[in-house]
Amino acid sequence: MQAKAHYAETAVSESGSAQLSISSKTYSAWSLRGWLLCRLAGIEVEEKVVANDAANRAELLLLSPSVLVPRLEHEGASVWDTLAIAEYLNEKYPGAGMLPQDPIARAHCRSISGEIHSGFTNLRSALPMNLKVEHESFPIFSGARPDIERIEAIWQECIEIYGGPYLFGSEPTVADAMYAPVTRRFLSYAVPMNDLCRAYCETIAVWAPMAEWLAAAKAEPEDIEELDVEF
Secondary structure, eight states: OOOOOOGGGOBOOTTSOEEEEEOOTTTOHHHHHHHHHHHHHTBOOEEEEOOOSHHHHHHHHHSOHHHHSSEEEETTEEEESHHHHHHHHHHHOGGGOOSOSSHHHHHHHHHHHHHHHHOOHHHHHHSOOOTTOOOSOOOOOGGGHHHHHHHHHHHHHHHHHHOSSBTTBSSOOHHHHHHHHHHHHHHHTTOOOOHHHHHHHHHHHHSHHHHHHHHHHHTSOTTOOOOSSOO
């Protein structure tokens, strides 16, 4: 496997200019995905926070989440939507290993990343991301259970095929960045899981960039308003 750009070795891009628009670190699953993708690519970004105040709330609720957050400004490019950011960074930094080298595994990675990008709406509604809560038990809406079962099946298949501890082997890929918010949902809401899926959630929890984001979320002001639409 080609060596990946490790989190501890991230470097500013050649131009020294990379900016990522994000929303709340506590509630914004899409912001988290975009930020993790930048870490996978090995670039540091200046964070531009899009406020969740009353003046901006109406605009946020009228627009697709990908319009405002995350948006990457990098070396003259303006890229929004998480999968577009992933593909841009993979092309820009092919040595970072954001996607598997094997073409079959690479297609698999893109497929499951697209699935979480466009689906699982019942799960999003039933278990909104909130990184400051951790329930011992939580009533899960029955409509979300098929989504939970499908995600568990995806994780189990990937880890059984590629050996773990990440979805495509020993190093994280785009797929791990895309599913990272789901691992927090499962842990935060005490979703029952088999041992393999729980181990995967715990692997993501201690992944260095994820741990950094979690710590920053816990330090956010308590008066940040929770949005009822996922950004």
